[in-house]
Amino acid sequence: MHGIEPANLHLERQILSSTLSQEVVCAPPTIYLEHVRKTLPSSVGVAAQNCYKVSKGAFTGETSPAMIKDVGVEVAILGHSERRNVFGESDELIGAKAGHALKAGLKVILCIGEKLEERESGNTEEVVFRQLKAITDNIKPDQWQNVVIAYEPVWAIGTGKTASPAQAQEIHVKLRKWLNDNVSADVAQKTRIIYGGSVTADNCRELAREGDIDGFLVGGASLKPDFVQIVNARQ
Numbered sequence: 591m592h593g594i595e596p597a598n599l600h601l602e603r604q605i606l607s608s609t610l611s612q613e614v615v616c617a618p619p620t621i622y623l624e625h626v627r628k629t630l631p632s633s634v635g636v637a638a639q640n641c642y643k644v645s646k647g648a649f650t651g652e653t654s655p656a657m658i659k660d661v662g663v664e665v666a667i668l669g670h671s672e673r674r675n676v677f678g679e680s681d682e683l684i685g686a687k688a689g690h691a692l693k694a695g696l697k698v699i700l701c702i703g704e705k706l707e708e709r710e711s712g713n714t715e716e717v718v719f720r721q722l723k724a725i726t727d728n729i730k731p732d733q734w735q736n737v738v739i740a741y742e743p744v745w746a747i748g749t750g751k752t753a754s755p756a757q758a759q760e761i762h763v764k765l766r767k768w769l770n771d772n773v774s775a776d777v778a779q780k781t782r783i784i785y786g787g788s789v790t791a792d793n794c795r796e797l798a799r800e801g802d803i804d805g806f807l808v809g810g811a812s813l814k815p816d817f818v819q820i821v822n823a824r825q
C-alpha cells in the first residue's frame with residue numbers, strides 16, 4: 591500500500607522533463623489509479639497492485655481486470671509478496687488471477703520470491719519454480735508478450751537488504767532456464783525478468799550490469815527523487 595508522497599511531485603517533474611530511455615510503469619493504490627492515469631503522460635504506464643480472478647460476481651472489495659481497464663489502466667501486478675504472505679494468497683489463486691487478467695487484456699507483472707528461511711534451508715529454487723509453474727500453467731503461448739516476471743526475494747523487500755548482483759543474476763538465470771525447459775526457448779529468451787527488493791540509486795547500476803536482470807520493481811526508492819537514477823541505471 592505505497593502512498594503518494596510529496597517527494598513524488600518533485601519526481602513527477604523530473605520524470606516528465608526527461609526523455610525516458612526505459613519503460614516506466616507507476617503502480618499506485620487502486621483508489622488512485624484513475625487520477626494517476628489521467629495525470630501521467632501516455633509515455634508512463636500505470637499498473638494496478640492487484641486484481642481479482644473473475645470479471646464479475648459477489649466479491650465485495652475486489653477489483654476486476656475489466657474495472658481496471660475501464661479507467662484506462664493496462665497493467666496489473668499479481669502475486670506480490672505481501673499478497674502472498676500478508677493476505678495469504680495461494681500459488682493457485684495467483685495463477686488463476688494471472689490467467690484471467692491476461693484473458694481480459696491486461697499486461698501482467700507476476701511476482702515470485704522466496705522467504706529468508708526458505709533460502710537458508712536451501713529451498714530457493716524449489717519455491718520459485720513452484721510459484722512460476724502455478725503461473726505459467728495459466729498462460730497461453732500467444733500471451734507471453736504481455737508477461738513480465740519479477741523476482742523479489744521476500745527477505746530483500748523493504749528491508750534495506752538487497753540481493754547481491756550475483757545472487758539476483760543466479761536466480762534469474764535459473765528462472766530463464768526453467769522457462770526454456772518448461773515453456774519454450776523463445777519465451778525464455780524474450781520474457782523480461784525484473785528484480786525487486788531494496789533497489790536504490792546506489793545499487794541499481796551494478797544490478798543492471800547483470801545480463802539477465804531486465805529491469806526493476808522499486809518500492810521505497812520510487813518515492814524519492816533518486817528514482818530517476820534507477821530509471822537511467824543502464825545509461
Ligand SMILES: O=C(CO)COP(=O)(O)O
Nearest residue numbers: 747748787788808809810
Ligand atoms: O516490492 C517492492 C515494493 O512493493 C519492493 O520494495 P522496496 O524497493 O522498498 O524493497
